Amino acid sequence: MNTINASHKPLRPQVSVDVVSQFSWGLTTLFVLASTCWVLLPYTGYLFSALVFLMAIVLARTRCNRGPVLTMAVVSALVWNFIFIPPQFTLHIEKPQDIIMFAMFFVVALSMGHLITQLRAREEALERHHREREQLLAAKHRAELLAESERLHRTLLDSVSHELKTPIAIIRTALDGLGEGNPFAAEIDTANRRLQRIVENFLEMTRVDSDALKPHLEWCEIGDVLHAATTPLQHELSHHPLVITGTEALPLLMLDSRLLAQALGNVLHNATIYAPDATPIEIHATLENGMLEIRVRDHGPGLPLGTEDQLFDKFYRAPDSPAGGTGLGLAISRGLMRAMQGCIEAQNHPEGGAEFRLSLPVKTRHV
Amino acid sequence: MSKALIIDDEQQMRRLLRMVLESRGYEVSEAADGQLGLQEAAFQRPDVVLLDLGLPGMSGLEVLKRLREWTDVPVLILSVRDQEGVKVEALECGADDYVTKPFGTAELLARLTVIQRRRFTRQSAEVVVGTLKLDLLHHEAFVETAPIKLTPTEFALLKALAEHAGRIVTQNQIIRQVWSGQCSDQSEGLRVHINHLRKKLGDTGPRIVNEPGIGYRLESLADQAHPSETVR
Numbered sequence: 001m002n003t004i005n006a007s008h009k010p011l012r013p014q015v016s017v018d019v020v021s022q023f024s025w026g027l028t029t030l031f032v033l034a035s036t037c038w039v040l041l042p043y044t045g046y047l048f049s050a051l052v053f054l055m056a057i058v059l060a061r062t063r064c065n066r067g068p069v070l071t072m073a074v075v076s077a078l079v080w081n082f083i084f085i086p087p088q089f090t091l092h093i094e095k096p097q098d099i100i101m102f103a104m105f106f107v108v109a110l111s112m113g114h115l116i117t118q119l120r121a122r123e124e125a126l127e128r129h130h131r132e133r134e135q136l137l138a139a140k141h142r143a144e145l146l147a148e149s150e151r152l153h154r155t156l157l158d159s160v161s162h163e164l165k166t167p168i169a170i171i172r173t174a175l176d177g178l179g180e181g182n183p184f185a186a187e188i189d190t191a192n193r194r195l196q197r198i199v200e201n202f203l204e205m206t207r208v209d210s211d212a213l214k215p216h217l218e219w220c221e222i223g224d225v226l227h228a229a230t231t232p233l234q235h236e237l238s239h240h241p242l243v244i245t246g247t248e249a250l251p252l253l254m255l256d257s258r259l260l261a262q263a264l265g266n267v268l269h270n271a272t273i274y275a276p277d278a279t280p281i282e283i284h285a286t287l288e289n290g291m292l293e294i295r296v297r298d299h300g301p302g303l304p305l306g307t308e309d310q311l312f313d314k315f316y317r318a319p320d321s322p323a324g325g326t327g328l329g330l331a332i333s334r335g336l337m338r339a340m341q342g343c344i345e346a347q348n349h350p351e352g353g354a355e356f357r358l359s360l361p362v363k364t365r366h367v
Numbered sequence: 368m369s370k371a372l373i374i375d376d377e378q379q380m381r382r383l384l385r386m387v388l389e390s391r392g393y394e395v396s397e398a399a400d401g402q403l404g405l406q407e408a409a410f411q412r413p414d415v416v417l418l419d420l421g422l423p424g425m426s427g428l429e430v431l432k433r434l435r436e437w438t439d440v441p442v443l444i445l446s447v448r449d450q451e452g453v454k455v456e457a458l459e460c461g462a463d464d465y466v467t468k469p470f471g472t473a474e475l476l477a478r479l480t481v482i483q484r485r486r487f488t489r490q491s492a493e494v495v496v497g498t499l500k501l502d503l504l505h506h507e508a509f510v511e512t513a514p515i516k517l518t519p520t521e522f523a524l525l526k527a528l529a530e531h532a533g534r535i536v537t538q539n540q541i542i543r544q545v546w547s548g549q550c551s552d553q554s555e556g557l558r559v560h561i562n563h564l565r566k567k568l569g570d571t572g573p574r575i576v577n578e579p580g581i582g583y584r585l586e587s588l589a590d591q592a593h594p595s596e597t598v599r
Contacts, residue, residue: 162421165447166377169469173383176472196469216451216580219558224577252558258451258579365555 022068029056030072034079046084050105053080057109061116069117073109080105153210157203164199168192193235201328204262205314208335215256215340219365222250222285222292228261229268236272237281240298246285253292254363256340263336263344266329267296267356273322274354275300293359302348311346333358369483372413373397374404374430375445376422384417387472401425405433413440415483418462420446420453428457435461441482445470451580458537458581465535481533496532497573497587501525510572517567520545524560528575528585537582 033056037049053076060069081091085098093099171192178185207213226244230237271281279299286293303311303318310316312334315327330344337344342360349355371393373384381397388395396411398404401422408416416434420427431442444457444465454465463482466475492504500509506522508515517525527544528536538554546553561583565575573587 158421162447165468166380169447170377170379170383172469173380173387173472177383177386192469218580219555220579221558221562221577224579227577228579252555252562256580257577261579 019065019067022064023071026060026064026068026072027075029060030076030079034083038083041084046080046086047101049084050080050101053077054105054109054112057113058116060113061120065120066114066117069113070110073106073113077102077106077109157206157210161203164203165196168196168199172196198326201326201332204332205328205335208332208339211339213259213336213339215259217254217256219252220255220257222247222253225255225257225261225264226283228257229264233265233268233272236269239277240272240275241278241280243280243282244284245282247283250285250287250292251364251366253287254365255292255360259336259340260358260360263333263358264294264296266333267344267358270329270356271296271298271300271354273325274298287362287364290361290364291359292362293357295355295357297349297353297355299353302352303346303354308346312344368392368394369414370394370396370411371479372404372407372411372416374401374407374416374422374427375419376400377419380419387475391476401427401430401433404430408434408438408440415479416440416442417479418442418444420444420457428453428460431457431460431462443475443478443482455537455539455581458535459539463534477533484533494526494529494532496529496585499525499529499568499572499587501529510568515567515572517564520556521560521564521567524557525564528583529573532573532585532587535578535582535584541583 030053033052034049037044037052040048057069057072057076060072064072078091081093081102082089085093085102087094093102171188175185175189175192180186226247230242268281268283275281275298281299282295282297284295284297286295304320307316307318311318312330314331316331317325317327330346334344337358337360340360342358344359345357347355347357369392371388373381373388373395375381375384375397376399378399381399385395385397396407396413398407402425404416404418404422407413418427418430422430427444427446431444434440434442439461441463442461444454444462445468446454446457446465447468457465464478466478492502494501494503498511500512501522502508503526506517506519508517508522508525523545524541527541538557542553542557546556561575561577568575573585576584576586578584
């Protein structure tokens, strides 16, 4: 409210300046016309000047508001009476028809002034209306374009996703048909899983980049989130004991468990790559002041110094990372956390190993 | 011998699925699009349908809706999509379960077996899922013959899950069954009761597995013997 008042204040003097200039324009015009008519009076007669005044009032509508126009009407009536209607230089009128004419002039001038200002106001309203309509139409058009491009994007992503994943699915089913025990089949299977991960990472990165991620919030249990995060990684996590703490005490959380599970899953996958086999991976969850924090600590070599932030950049790969991998996993995690108004950080644990912190604001409800 | 119908536009996928299913004794027919699939379903009267969601032309979802107009044959959805919304919609339109491509053969066959188990028929007053036994007559529940105390809501919830044991049940389906007639949002209550149920079922009872954004699946320990690492 205060800001609105403040912003209006500088306009005030401007408005009054405008009105003053309109008044002075009106009165000056009347003065000029009255002088001209005075000069012409011997040739034209006093009725001519009445019509000139009326015309001036009609023309005044293009630049004056209600007040100045009505003032012009009154002043012109008085001036006409005083200067032009005989006997001149008195307000007294002798002839009855002049009295009637003066009264008629007065009425006509006033009502014309009134009608004209009304017309002007209506025109302005119409123009404003028109402008608003244009703006609305433009906004609608923009929104439609955006929706259309989003739809197109989604369709494209779906169809690329279908094209890339179908062959992978076919290879997977065919390999299952070959049966276990064939070492060549096992190699194809490993490569196929790697391919699947790469394809999924690229698709997910595209989704994260295009802001197509809309978190779908619902009440969740942290245990379900961890289950969803670890299930697809059963194979990788089989070499690392998982130590999960802090989850028992947590209430129900309002969040998108699929997105969080995915962000967490990528961090866990990262840990399984760098930490030596048989070293534990620790997951610790805490809730403080409406912020859920999940810490993932591994017992690997830790992060190379100075890479704590670069780590989350797209395609960034640490200097000594093993072959394979796209450098997208952690970038996706960051994108997902941001989509949920959360964040992700990495640092080296004082006692060795890397530690990732995923935090996000959540509503909670105690069971 | 049970009859299976595969509706998928990928010829290679159909061929592979046919081999997998025939090796398990299914009699297989196939269709490359929705229209043909509906004709085959009417003509062959299959015992189970494998339906790809991403069909060209008539969508898989549309095929499912048309099928459900006249038959309640078990339908397993095959999908490469990650979009949870589509899966939930398919499940609520009457699909029995889904697998996400790429899937393992073992997982596919396990799902097929579960959805083909005759849907719960009310001929018996008992529902058994692994070590869990529900006595519907007396509203009692036992895990390994030891009775567990359940509130009426918990019992209704466990019954809803047990009737579809091994199959995914969407959140809305559970809420409709357990809290029928109450219009307020019960998703929070559902979480709370699931939490209590899990504690009461303990380590020896069947597990209630959550699938984010979709729903719950009651898995007995026997069902868990099947590897399901690609469940996402």
